[in-house]
Amino acid sequence: MARTATRAQALTHQQRARRRHLRRGRRRTLIAYAFLAPALILYVMFVVRPTFQLFGMSFYTWNGVSPTRDFVGLDNFKRLFADPLFWKSLRNNLVFVVLLVAFNVTVGLITASALARATRGRLLYQLVFFLPVVQASIVTALVWKWIYQPDGLLNRLMEDVGLGFLTRGWLGDPNTALAALALAAAWSGFGLSVVIFLAGIQGIDHTLYDAAKVDGANVRQIFFNVTAPQLRPVVTVVFLLEMIGAFQTFDIIWATTRGGPVSATEVLATYMFKRSFTEAQFGYGAAVAVTLMIIVLTAALISLVIRERNED
Amino acid sequence: MAATTLTAVAALALAGCTSGGGTDSGKDEPAGDGVLNLWYGYEPGQADAITELIAQWDEANPDVTVEITAMGPELNPPSLLPALSAGEGPDMWAGTIGSGPSQAFIDAGLVRDLTPYYCDNGWNDVIPDELATIVTTDGKLFGIPNSIESTGVFYRKSIFEQLGLEVPTTWDEFMDVVTTLVENGYETPIGTAGQDAWPVTQLLGAMWMSAVGPDGIEKTLFGDGTWTEDGFQQATQMFADLQGNGYFGPEPLAYTYQAMTADFYNGVVPMTYTGGFVIPGAQEDAGENFDDIGVFALPSVVDGPIYANASPGEGWYVNANSAYADEAADLLNFLFFTDESRTKILEGGLVPVGPVDVSKVELPSVLEELLSEQDKYRENGTVPTFIEVLTPGGIFEVMQTGVQGILAGSTSPDQLTQSIQTAWETEKEAGNTLDASAAPQC
Numbered sequence: 001m002a003r004t005a006t007r008a009q010a011l012t013h014q015q016r017a018r019r020r021h022l023r024r025g026r027r028r029t030l031i032a033y034a035f036l037a038p039a040l041i042l043y044v045m046f047v048v049r050p051t052f053q054l055f056g057m058s059f060y061t062w063n064g065v066s067p068t069r070d071f072v073g074l075d076n077f078k079r080l081f082a083d084p085l086f087w088k089s090l091r092n093n094l095v096f097v098v099l100l101v102a103f104n105v106t107v108g109l110i111t112a113s114a115l116a117r118a119t120r121g122r123l124l125y126q127l128v129f130f131l132p133v134v135q136a137s138i139v140t141a142l143v144w145k146w147i148y149q150p151d152g153l154l155n156r157l158m159e160d161v162g163l164g165f166l167t168r169g170w171l172g173d174p175n176t177a178l179a180a181l182a183l184a185a186a187w188s189g190f191g192l193s194v195v196i197f198l199a200g201i202q203g204i205d206h207t208l209y210d211a212a213k214v215d216g217a218n219v220r221q222i223f224f225n226v227t228a229p230q231l232r233p234v235v236t237v238v239f240l241l242e243m244i245g246a247f248q249t250f251d252i253i254w255a256t257t258r259g260g261p262v263s264a265t266e267v268l269a270t271y272m273f274k275r276s277f278t279e280a281q282f283g284y285g286a287a288v289a290v291t292l293m294i295i296v297l298t299a300a301l302i303s304l305v306i307r308e309r310n311e312d
Numbered sequence: 313m314a315a316t317t318l319t320a321v322a323a324l325a326l327a328g329c330t331s332g333g334g335t336d337s338g339k340d341e342p343a344g345d346g347v348l349n350l351w352y353g354y355e356p357g358q359a360d361a362i363t364e365l366i367a368q369w370d371e372a373n374p375d376v377t378v379e380i381t382a383m384g385p386e387l388n389p390p391s392l393l394p395a396l397s398a399g400e401g402p403d404m405w406a407g408t409i410g411s412g413p414s415q416a417f418i419d420a421g422l423v424r425d426l427t428p429y430y431c432d433n434g435w436n437d438v439i440p441d442e443l444a445t446i447v448t449t450d451g452k453l454f455g456i457p458n459s460i461e462s463t464g465v466f467y468r469k470s471i472f473e474q475l476g477l478e479v480p481t482t483w484d485e486f487m488d489v490v491t492t493l494v495e496n497g498y499e500t501p502i503g504t505a506g507q508d509a510w511p512v513t514q515l516l517g518a519m520w521m522s523a524v525g526p527d528g529i530e531k532t533l534f535g536d537g538t539w540t541e542d543g544f545q546q547a548t549q550m551f552a553d554l555q556g557n558g559y560f561g562p563e564p565l566a567y568t569y570q571a572m573t574a575d576f577y578n579g580v581v582p583m584t585y586t587g588g589f590v591i592p593g594a595q596e597d598a599g600e601n602f603d604d605i606g607v608f609a610l611p612s613v614v615d616g617p618i619y620a621n622a623s624p625g626e627g628w629y630v631n632a633n634s635a636y637a638d639e640a641a642d643l644l645n646f647l648f649f650t651d652e653s654r655t656k657i658l659e660g661g662l663v664p665v666g667p668v669d670v671s672k673v674e675l676p677s678v679l680e681e682l683l684s685e686q687d688k689y690r691e692n693g694t695v696p697t698f699i700e701v702l703t704p705g706g707i708f709e710v711m712q713t714g715v716q717g718i719l720a721g722s723t724s725p726d727q728l729t730q731s732i733q734t735a736w737e738t739e740k741e742a743g744n745t746l747d748a749s750a751a752p753q754c
Contacts, residue, residue: 063420064397065416065419065422066419067421149571150563150571169563169565169566169567170566171507171566172507172565173563173565173566174565174720258508260507260712260713260716261506261565261720262713262723274709278705278709279412279705279709280412280415280705
């Protein structure tokens, strides 16, 4: 009887403790929500709501300021998909994304690996590589515009090293303008990739490197068999950041070529800006923005799914 | 808009020695200590005749202070849009004329109807009807054009003298000048800023106007004419031939307007097609070479008459919701409708709208030549200088892309005119082309 009472007492204690634990948990959750609430409210107000408004606007013709707008259903999208310039802008955008991401992921990773091995001057190099990231994009654009001019730094350097036959106005040639701007954009964002990769490399367990060295692996083998696989999640993050940034590229193109020559550097953001602000077609501009958003989200989802599958 | 009306636009821009149409300001009681915000399309820090005049007005009107925000022509329209649509924004601003954002602001009721000031202050005596129609919607005047712009072939006199060249008046003579320049080592006889697109599109626009004349452009813009008619085709082909012969230099698409004008001032490029708007800056940038710059009218591309050309520069607008609308109108009255101000604007290198007694003005030499050339051909008729003022923004975009395509060799003249026509039909169907409306009735 006494044992039964003691057990009952113990159960009551356990129940009480569980209840206390639950109460404490609930309180913690409520406190967490309370802390999250301001950010959530701001996010809904300044991200979710405008996004829905943008979707709504894409079904109207609107000049951006008029109190009235006309509902046109999917007409803006039909017009968009029938416009050859939209497809050219999309193609340019994809080329820009590929060039930028390829450069910043591969060169960024290699540079970060080299920096991780450096014993002296690492901070200095990091600063040097990161400097363009903090530089105003308009300054970057103007610097590269000057570099690419017919009498600019690049052509002068090429002449000095005997490559004068290759010189040209890099931004004036429809065959080179897009790649030239992708390189300029990569230069300005490359430092961020290096810093993220370097942080990732520094987080890798050193015993893995020690074991690889004991097994007689050389630098190349260590990079491909230890560093690269361990950095896969970081590579995904850098890839996504660079890809999203490249899809949204506007300022460097606008400040240099404005989408020219002959639409060779027209991307979706410049195409959207022209339709909206030059031609006051904000409904159509919204349709471009929605399409761009869907493309970026789809590309991001695909890359995340591929990553998950690879990890499985 | 009739061809004769286009002629009148320029007629008032020039050389007349009549007294001005300025009136008393008719200023109401001041609204108290306040700030009149003006958003100005010029670059920050750029001082010109208009900013000096504003300072003068400011001094004479202690109850209101004008605060100028100069953000450059690139940022002005995108910044105005959210500000005005939120019911805020400047009390007055200078912006583009024609369809596009300015027309959108007018349609949305965000721009003050200036018709009462236009009628009461006698502005209608100064602004020619043909110019007023461009800033008129539904019979109401919404903007004040600040200047009249004309273009021509700017050339370096010393190079012409050195090579024994005469100013050409026919296309054949012009081609002789070009070939002589090439033979004497000038690899870019006609400087074109292909990378920026708009300057070279101005040249093609001038060739179109030359080919179709005032009646032809009138028919196309306001009638049933098309951009694929013979005159447009022929002029576009001749433009493509200039490029084909290398007269725009080895890499016209690599040239920005800034680089091209620098080469022109340095004498590397002996000729370029540009307008009076370059003169205020050239006075400083060209240095001692400024007086070596001459201007002649582009010869007719079809062996026809040479026409004068004229278009309004920027439009000045007043916010419909401004508490200082009367003060803003008074400032406009002072800036553009008094003899003294117009004279000062002309001295600064811009041609104001309305009569100016040029005998009292010491004009920059190149401006004097530009005005004189325009005056010489005015009786043949006047064509628009800026096609973009009279066409929707999308059309000018198509023109610029097509012109770059011709320079790159990827677009044929036929393809260019056809693409403009296709875009024109779309804009026309959407109701985005300008109506040939009438000036306000006082």
